[in-house]
Amino acid sequence: MKSTRREFIKNFGKIIPVVFFGLSFKKFIETVSAKENASTHHPGGDYDWNQHYYAFVVDSTKCIGCGRCVVACKEENDVPKEPFYFRTWVERYVWLNGEEEVKVDSPNGGFNGFPVIYDEKEIRKSYYVPKLCNQCDRPPCVQVCPVGATYKTNDGVVLVDEKYCIGCRYCIQACPYGARYLYPKHGEREPRRNTADKCTWCYHRITKGLKPACVEVCPVGARKFGDLKNPDDEINRILDENRVDVLKPEAGTRPKVFYLGIDGAEVR
Amino acid sequence: MSELLWQALQQVQGYVYPNEIEVNWSILIVFYPYITGLVAGAFIVASLERVFKVEAVKPTYRLALLTALAFLLAAPLPLVAHLGHPERALEIMFTPHLSSAMAGFGFVYAWYLLIVLLLEIGYDYRKDVVKWARTKRGLKGFLYRLLTMGDYDISKEALKKDEKLVGIITVIGLPSAAFLHGYVGFIFGSVKANPWWSSPLMPIIFLFSAMVSGIALVLLIYMASTKLRGKKLDMKCTDTLAGYLLYTYVLDLSLEFMEIAHLVYVQEEGIDAILTLINDRLFLSFIVIQIFLGTIVPIFLLVMAKTGLFRATIRKIFYIFAALLAMIGVLAMRWNVVIGGQMLSKSFRGFSTYILPIFGIEGLLTAVAIFILPFVLLFIFVKVLPPWEEPPIWESTEHQAVEGNGEG
Numbered sequence: 001m002k003s004t005r006r007e008f009i010k011n012f013g014k015i016i017p018v019v020f021f022g023l024s025f026k027k028f029i030e031t032v033s034a035k036e037n038a039s040t041h042h043p044g045g046d047y048d049w050n051q052h053y054y055a056f057v058v059d060s061t062k063c064i065g066c067g068r069c070v071v072a073c074k075e076e077n078d079v080p081k082e083p084f085y086f087r088t089w090v091e092r093y094v095w096l097n098g099e100e101e102v103k104v105d106s107p108n109g110g111f112n113g114f115p116v117i118y119d120e121k122e123i124r125k126s127y128y129v130p131k132l133c134n135q136c137d138r139p140p141c142v143q144v145c146p147v148g149a150t151y152k153t154n155d156g157v158v159l160v161d162e163k164y165c166i167g168c169r170y171c172i173q174a175c176p177y178g179a180r181y182l183y184p185k186h187g188e189r190e191p192r193r194n195t196a197d198k199c200t201w202c203y204h205r206i207t208k209g210l211k212p213a214c215v216e217v218c219p220v221g222a223r224k225f226g227d228l229k230n231p232d233d234e235i236n237r238i239l240d241e242n243r244v245d246v247l248k249p250e251a252g253t254r255p256k257v258f259y260l261g262i263d264g265a266e267v268r
Numbered sequence: 269m270s271e272l273l274w275q276a277l278q279q280v281q282g283y284v285y286p287n288e289i290e291v292n293w294s295i296l297i298v299f300y301p302y303i304t305g306l307v308a309g310a311f312i313v314a315s316l317e318r319v320f321k322v323e324a325v326k327p328t329y330r331l332a333l334l335t336a337l338a339f340l341l342a343a344p345l346p347l348v349a350h351l352g353h354p355e356r357a358l359e360i361m362f363t364p365h366l367s368s369a370m371a372g373f374g375f376v377y378a379w380y381l382l383i384v385l386l387l388e389i390g391y392d393y394r395k396d397v398v399k400w401a402r403t404k405r406g407l408k409g410f411l412y413r414l415l416t417m418g419d420y421d422i423s424k425e426a427l428k429k430d431e432k433l434v435g436i437i438t439v440i441g442l443p444s445a446a447f448l449h450g451y452v453g454f455i456f457g458s459v460k461a462n463p464w465w466s467s468p469l470m471p472i473i474f475l476f477s478a479m480v481s482g483i484a485l486v487l488l489i490y491m492a493s494t495k496l497r498g499k500k501l502d503m504k505c506t507d508t509l510a511g512y513l514l515y516t517y518v519l520d521l522s523l524e525f526m527e528i529a530h531l532v533y534v535q536e537e538g539i540d541a542i543l544t545l546i547n548d549r550l551f552l553s554f555i556v557i558q559i560f561l562g563t564i565v566p567i568f569l570l571v572m573a574k575t576g577l578f579r580a581t582i583r584k585i586f587y588i589f590a591a592l593l594a595m596i597g598v599l600a601m602r603w604n605v606v607i608g609g610q611m612l613s614k615s616f617r618g619f620s621t622y623i624l625p626i627f628g629i630e631g632l633l634t635a636v637a638i639f640i641l642p643f644v645l646l647f648i649f650v651k652v653l654p655p656w657e658e659p660p661i662w663e664s665t666e667h668q669a670v671e672g673n674g675e676g
Binding site (some may be wrong): 063081082084085086089091104105106108109131142143144147148164165166167168169170172173174175176177178180181182184193194195250251268 | 270277289293348353356359363364365367371459462612615617
């Protein structure tokens with residue numbers, strides 16, 4: 001009896017490392033063989049995420065800086081109203097007469113629109129630049145997540161699993177665009193508290209065939225969203241007919257938000 | 269927290285992305301690489317004797333091992349305390365995402381703790397533990413008997429085997445220690461979004477600064493413990509350690525210089541912001557504390573001590589100051605990397621401000637408490653496993669008979 005128990009303990013001691021390393025080895029093989037982090041998560045229903053691949057176009061020449069997109073986004077996605085948490089925001093770029101450096105600001109992310117702070121006669125050039133997650137094709141945030149809580153969907157959106165995120169905030173550091181934030185303790189949506197949050201292109205809407213909230217409310221059509229796999233979608237025509245910029249192309253992240261009418265060297 | 273963010277919002281300089289007002293990696297993440305660095309550094313001191321046969325530092329061998337263990341046990345605390353969901357911490361080990369530099373932490377840590385440090389300490393102390401298990405009574409005796417794990421064989425062959433094993437473990441341990449800390453540097457160095465972090469030199473800079481702080485820590489603990497025990501300081505050992513501190517310091521400074529020189533010379537995007545960061549936002553902690561007080565002054569003191577112009581008592585004072593400044597300088601370096609890197613907006617047009625809270629889980633007091641803990645642990649370890657050179661009591665009685673001057 002005694003010896004069997006001892007043997008059992010001995011064997012059990014062997015099993016633990018075997019199981020442990022076996023599991024991580026399996027994971028390793030999966031990671032290595034999985035192409036481009038294709039995910040095993042799935043939105044469910046009769047939506048087939050292999051039939052879609054989304055892109056976003058921001059036409060800076062149309063944006064009037066009203067901030068309705070910022071408001072709509074916060075309402076739609078339970079983003080806390082304080083000026084430290086944004087899934088999307090709007091920046092104002094202003095070049096003044098006789099000044100070489102561009103002035104950039106984004107009071108409360110553009111939530112309340114933009115107060116007049118410059119003398120109109122002094123302005124040489126100015127425009128607004130809406131910002132959001134670029135849903136990069138090579139997302140550094142996905143790469144650095146230590147547990148794989150943030151992942152790329154097959155239709156090209158980067159999401160966070162709030163039930164899985166450990167709140168280490170490495171992804172926030174890794175995003176070159178400042179598109180992520182930590183959902184605060186006092187945030188409305190309880191399961192999301194203390195996890196990383198970001199723009200999802202309103203994944204809950206687009207998988208139902210709707211447009212993202214910010215696109216829906218934009219009064220001037222500065223934000224366009226569409227499906228690259230649908231040849232009739234106007235997004236394809238816009239991308240074919242225009243020369244577009246992406247933000248920080250040198251970062252090698254391959255963004256899927258394309259910009260019209262920005263100075264590529266200045267807007268970052 | 270929210271109140272601090274409103275304050276931080278007032279103190280933004282230039283333009284930062286709105287999500288950047290919150291500095292996400294706090295003082296705890298400053299202490300994490302600091303503590304792991306001390307582990308790696310202390311272990312490398314221990315390996316000096318074992319691997320490189322530097323006999324002079326023998327009095328610090330076991331002390332350095334115990335120091336490494338004490339700090340290693342505290343190392344994950346700041347990380348776990350910092351997590352948004354500490355209850356999910358083990359996911360890093362159970363479901364690691366292998367493309368993440370951070371996912372390796374659990375494995376590197378477990379390897380280092382279980383395979384390297386505990387084994388090395390266990391085999392190195394085995395002979396003494398068996399002797400203590402035979403002589404001590406009560407709770408202490410029970411503890412030692414537990415530590416023997418039923419193996420009382422201290423025949424010549426068995427001890428020879430132990431010795432050989434410790435040798436092998438140290439040889440494995442040295443690259444492990446280097447990896448443990450170089451890896452921490454890689455966590456920062458691989459963040460391409462941040463030009464103040466992104467550098468292939470980062471792991472090496474972290475490693476050398478870790479060695480500086482680790483050697484300084486062992487030197488300080490050695491000097492302090494000798495004083496507390498009323499013993500005479502082994503000046504040869506102290507001088508040798510200080511010598512190694514100097515060499516590592518020179519390498520550390522050169523690496524830091526190369527890094528900055530490269531940044532300034534290649535003038536990539538963001539260089540203007542980096543220059544402002546160095547010259548303005550980090551002037552006190554980088555230029556004054558890290559570079560001047562934390563590097564140049566101690567190097568000067570150590571060089572002075574090496575000239576041979578000063579008596580042992582003066583040299584001792586030089587070493588105490590140099591080692592203290594080294595500890596402060598390396599802490600400042602961690603601060604400048606972790607906090608400095610987050611001050612710099614990724615828009616390269618402005619700077620966020622980190623307001624250090626005193627209370628709260630991510631406050632100064634938590635960080636200080638976590639830093640004090642390893643010293644408490646070390647105190648306990650030293651009581652249980654005395655690392656001192658002089659022979660333990662049962663040997664000293666034999667010695668007394670021969671030499672007539674045993675020490676207890």
